Amino acid sequence: MASTADKGKGKESPRATAMIVIGMAGSGKTTFMQRVNAYLHSKNQPPYVLNLDPAVMHLPFDANIDIRDTVDYAEVMKQYNLGPNGGIMTALNLFTTKFDQVLGHVENRAHYVLLDTPGQIEIFTWSASGSIITDALASALPTVVVYIIDTPRTTAPATFMSNMLYACSILYKTRLPFLLVFNKTDVQPHDFALEWMRDFEAFQEALLERRQTHGEEDGPAYMDSLMNSMSLVLDEFYKHLRAVGVSAMTGEGMDELFDAVREAREEYETDYKPELEKIVAERERKKEAQKADSISRMMRDMKVSSDGKSAAVPKSELDKYLDPNAEDEDEEDEDEGEVIDKSARTDYYELPSRRRGTGPGGAMEGPDGSLWPAP
Numbered sequence: 001m002a003s004t005a006d007k008g009k010g011k012e013s014p015r016a017t018a019m020i021v022i023g024m025a026g027s028g029k030t031t032f033m034q035r036v037n038a039y040l041h042s043k044n045q046p047p048y049v050l051n052l053d054p055a056v057m058h059l060p061f062d063a064n065i066d067i068r069d070t071v072d073y074a075e076v077m078k079q080y081n082l083g084p085n086g087g088i089m090t091a092l093n094l095f096t097t098k099f100d101q102v103l104g105h106v107e108n109r110a111h112y113v114l115l116d117t118p119g120q121i122e123i124f125t126w127s128a129s130g131s132i133i134t135d136a137l138a139s140a141l142p143t144v145v146v147y148i149i150d151t152p153r154t155t156a157p158a159t160f161m162s163n164m165l166y167a168c169s170i171l172y173k174t175r176l177p178f179l180l181v182f183n184k185t186d187v188q189p190h191d192f193a194l195e196w197m198r199d200f201e202a203f204q205e206a207l208l209e210r211r212q213t214h215g216e217e218d219g220p221a222y223m224d225s226l227m228n229s230m231s232l233v234l235d236e237f238y239k240h241l242r243a244v245g246v247s248a249m250t251g252e253g254m255d256e257l258f259d260a261v262r263e264a265r266e267e268y269e270t271d272y273k274p275e276l277e278k279i280v281a282e283r284e285r286k287k288e289a290q291k292a293d294s295i296s297r298m299m300r301d302m303k304v305s306s307d308g309k310s311a312a313v314p315k316s317e318l319d320k321y322l323d324p325n326a327e328d329e330d331e332e333d334e335d336e337g338e339v340i341d342k343s344a345r346t347d348y349y350e351l352p353s354r355r356r357g358t359g360p361g362g363a364m365e366g367p368d369g370s371l372w373p374a375p
Contacts, residue, residue: 015141016112016142017112017142018106018114018137018144019146019261020115020134021146022117022124022125022148022170023149026153027150030056030060032183032246033061034060035246037061038251039254047114048113048114049114050065050066050116051063052095053117053118053119054092054118055088055118065102073088076090085120088120088123092123092124092127093128103137106137107141113137121166125170125174138174139276142265145174147166149181149193150184154182157207158223164237165234167180177265178264179243179257180244183246184247186247186250190243194245196231197241197243200235207224211224244256244257
């Protein structure tokens with residue numbers, strides 16, 4: 001009978017769900033993070049929290065990994081002579097060089113991993129460091145992008161369309177499961193936004209009403225034409241977009257939020273993960289093809305030319321060169337000249353022998369009787 005440990009050995013433990021929280025400055029992103037953190041603690045599922053905003057002065061929640069513990073934002077600005085945005089981007093770049101160590105801490109978490117990003121949305125979404133962090137996290141854990149929208153500021157058609165374009169660009173940039181969160185519903189209900197997303201004509205009517213109420217003060221007429229066209233283009237985008245309304249202040253909508261997160265995780269498993277595995281397999285295939293091509297070119301370079309034809313080096317020759325104990329069979333000199341043999345030569349010139357007493361320094365006598373000064 002198998003033991004309990006043996007039964008659970010083949011069963012893969014569930015991986016945590018990573019939530020990358022993105023939002024414009026003032027959208028209530030940090031307050032949203034605080035509310036989500038408190039909600040998960042109340043469910044006995046404490047999250048693993050990462051703060052990637054180096055410029056934040058105070059966090060209303062405890063971060064397990066904080067970029068401020070690794071990179072000093074003010075020192076980066078001073079050392080590299082940068083402004084606020086440049087300092088944030090450089091600090092994020094420096095932190096990204098160590099993100100492989102961060103992955104080692106988050107991969108084995110059981111529940112949720114929360115990632116709080118800088119309020120300057122373009123710094124994270126359109127920078128190389130943001131792409132590296134997003135791709136690395138998505139390759140290790142089921143990942144969901146949570147885009148926070150300030151609902152009271154979205155009542156105007158122009159600001160609503162601006163937020164939708166941002167959401168669309170982030171979705172197609174990351175290609176990850178995407179969740180649209182209308183925050184601050186305690187101040188402004190988000191029903192109007194859902195209606196504009198689901199009904200193209202409702203948005204057109206709101207645009208017309210805005211024009212009749214404010215006239216040219218709400219913008220030139222060509223803006224209406226532009227927003228009409230964009231709303232028509234984004235109509236297909238809206239159909240595949242999850243949207244929920246929450247209040248980070250009161251906690252309203254948290255249950256609906258995590259229902260949507262679970263659906264997004266299923267989308268990751270069914271859509272994103274197979275595509276990721278396909279990309280990895282294709283990359284490995286190309287790597288193996290390059291390796292085989294390199295070996296083939298090396299073997300061609302090892303061939304020798306014989307009578308203008310390419311001939312492979314015989315295996316016996318290769319073995320001879322590869323075997324350190326093999327005897328060298330080519331010790332004979334290949335020169336066509338005569339081999340000198342001292343014993344076979346009768347007129348070999350002998351060095352003169354020295355004879356003392358002749359002259360002040362002595363003399364040396366050659367074989368023919370001639371005398372030579374001694375050195």
